Amino acid sequence: ADSLSCVRILRKMRERVSESISKMKADMSRAEEQARREYERERRHEYDSAAYLISMNKQSAEKSKAALPHLLTMSDHLGVDLLHLSGSALSTVFDMKEMSSLKS
Numbered sequence: 001a002d003s004l005s006c007v008r009i010l011r012k013m014r015e016r017v018s019e020s021i022s023k024m025k026a027d028m029s030r031a032e033e034q035a036r037r038e039y040e041r042e043r044r045h046e047y048d049s050a051a052y053l054i055s056m057n058k059q060s061a062e063k064s065k066a067a068l069p070h071l072l073t074m075s076d077h078l079g080v081d082l083l084h085l086s087g088s089a090l091s092t093v094f095d096m097k098e099m100s101s102l103k104s
Contacts, residue, residue, distance in 0.1 A: 014094065023070060064102045
């Protein structure tokens with residue numbers, strides 16, 4: 001019964017901030033795509049594992065930067081400090097697997 005009430009609470013939270021979630025998804029996707037294009041432009045015909053790992057970290061950082069203003073807005077709207085949650089917890093709250101890679 002407790003897990004069912006938790007599911008209901010999370011669903012209601014998502015409904016209250018659904019517009020912000022949509023905007024956050026779009027901004028995170030744009031940030032990821034921009035970082036990917038930058039990596040491809042710099043490393044056209046070579047494969048460098050260190051550069052790839054740096055690029056993946058940069059993508060994650062850019063997605064975090066894109067999500068931050070939305071998380072602040074949603075924190076205010078919900079009365080919950082979302083910034084204290086880990087990426088995996090945010091992934092559960094927002095039902096977005098891409099949140100699990102966020103850096104705090």
